[in-house]
Amino acid sequence: MRIFAASLATESNSFSPIPTNRDSYEQTIYFKPGEHPDRGTLCTGPLWVARRRAKQEGFELIEGSCFWAEPSGPTTQAAYESMRDEILDQLRAAMPVDGVLLGLHGAMIAHGYDDAEGDIITRVREIVGPKVVIGVEQDPHCHLTEKRIRACDIMILFKEYPHIDFAERADELVTLVVKAIRGDIKPVMSMYDCGMIDVIPTTREPGRSFVDKMTKLEGRDGVLSVSLCHGFTQGDVAEQGTRVLVVTDNAKAKGDALAAELAEEIREKRGTWYPPYLTYDDAITAAYAEEKGPVVVADPSDNAGGGAASDNTNIIRRLLERGVTDAAVGPIWDPVAVQLCQASGVGATFKLRFGGKTSETSGLPIDADVTVLGLTKDGLQTFGKAMVKFGDGAGIRVGGVDIALISHRTQALGLEIFTSVGIDLSKKKYVGVKSTNHFYAAYGPIAAKVIYCDGEGPSALDARKYPYTKVRRTIWPHAELPEGKLIV
């Protein structure tokens, strides 16, 4: 048995001011065949897991290239085609194979390709023919298009948000692909469109119970796998939306009915999956009304993890205008300001312009007399078992607000964004973080309270804020909830 595996992944925000080219991938993750390190990454799970499983199951793994770029704007056409064709050439050279494993993200847009994953899976099918088993793993923040479902045999999405289960889902994918190759199962997929889009964290109810329910349904009565596609509001594509996917062992009618039943629950609970969120001003008022701090205030709209620049200054400006004390905000991505702080040294007070640079969704830069609180080089922050780089950093104080500046664009995951640049969060009343839900692992435990707000960056929570040209305006929350629909 011969199985080919490769990965091509990013999450494209149609409204991000940051362009994405081949360098964007090569500077983040680019493993050529055989170069994948012995640790998993979110979207290379299938290849990494298949290495271990190859020995156990007795199949031969042929490794292709793996690519991942930080979320940002659509990938250039030339970059997408060169990475895609690199993988397809490797597959052609590996033929004949019995199976193909693809680690994709599922929300990649390239110029000329609104459905990049649909394109690559279809081309893989053209190369391997109808009988070879194609298995795909994706992030739930994907666009689950009809084209990609029709072109592969088994699709499995991460269930958890934060996505801590990527390796378990990859393991399941390898198991099902191997069984299908052996003829032990005949996977058939059912996909149901919920007629809506929502943000669905699984660290709280009702998302937690829904994931547990999906898991319990699997492995019995012919149900092989159940996935929920949350959808990705920042991607302006026709098939954006929340969808349910069920894989059965040759039981299409059962899969169709189960997908429809699960979709009905998602639809009924629309608008309740994410915690209530406030405007910037109401969030500041609410935080300072609390008796105890720190109150952690998340701003998903400027989350680098969703493709934002993370240099919007509006909330800092509001805090300064209101004359607050004991506040901290971060991270602000501004490599030039970091460089100037590094040159000035800890303790220096000088006139600095920072933030508000990348685009109109960044707000305006702030000019102020700042004091440098602390500096770091090649900074790292903790995210679960991983260490994520944020580059050189500088902590500065303006009035009653301490600000963490970073040089490598990323969201607030670990406390080190602040603590490594001289900002003591335990003494703060207000801690503003640019992140949607991944911040919660580190910041939840130190918070007296967590408040969510929807701000003015390019990655808003409220889908109605986006100037879409392709997204269907007939789905909730753009319109009254329409009927749900079985697509596949």
Ligand SMILES: [Zn+2]
């Ligand atoms: Zn995701």
